[in-house]
Amino acid sequence: MVWLSSKKIKSTRPTRKLSERWLGPSPILKKNQSRHQEPPPPIIIEEEEEWEVSQILDSKLKRGKLWYLVEWKRFSQESERSTWEPTENLKNCPELVTDFHYLHPDKPGPNSSRA
Numbered sequence: 001m002v003w004l005s006s007k008k009i010k011s012t013r014p015t016r017k018l019s020e021r022w023l024g025p026s027p028i029l030k031k032n033q034s035r036h037q038e039p040p041p042p043i044i045i046e047e048e049e050e051w052e053v054s055q056i057l058d059s060k061l062k063r064g065k066l067w068y069l070v071e072w073k074r075f076s077q078e079s080e081r082s083t084w085e086p087t088e089n090l091k092n093c094p095e096l097v098t099d100f101h102y103l104h105p106d107k108p109g110p111n112s113s114r115a
Contacts, residue, residue: 001025053093056100057082059107066108068097 003024011019051072058069068090071082087110090097101109 002028053090053096056090056096059100059104059109060084061108066110068100 001024003022004026006020006023009023013019052074054071054073056068057071060067060069062084066087067084068087069082070085070090087097097110101107
């Protein structure tokens with residue numbers, strides 16, 4: 001049995017203060033697949049594990065450090081397909097970093113005054 005939050009549900013009560021905060025208990029009708037997916041096996045290069053980068057989607061500065069939003073190859077789960085990675089994790093794909101900054105010159109980069 002589960003309890004559901006009523007935050008986003010419209011009520012016929014005159015004010016939210018008088019509405020129930022939780023609805024239920026309700027039975028679980030169907031269990032969806034787990035959101036967790038094991039990553040594909042890494043590629044072994046020079047005796048170190050590496051994953052392949054599909055493309056770079058975005059960049060940002062976080063606490064004075066440059067980060068890239070990276071889309072990984074061979075991940076089928078949308079929630080795990082892209083992650084924010086620091087610059088040092090992308091040292092083996094400099095051409096993708098260069099291409100990203102060529103297409104998005106306004107984004108923070110290694111040579112920008114903001115980085």
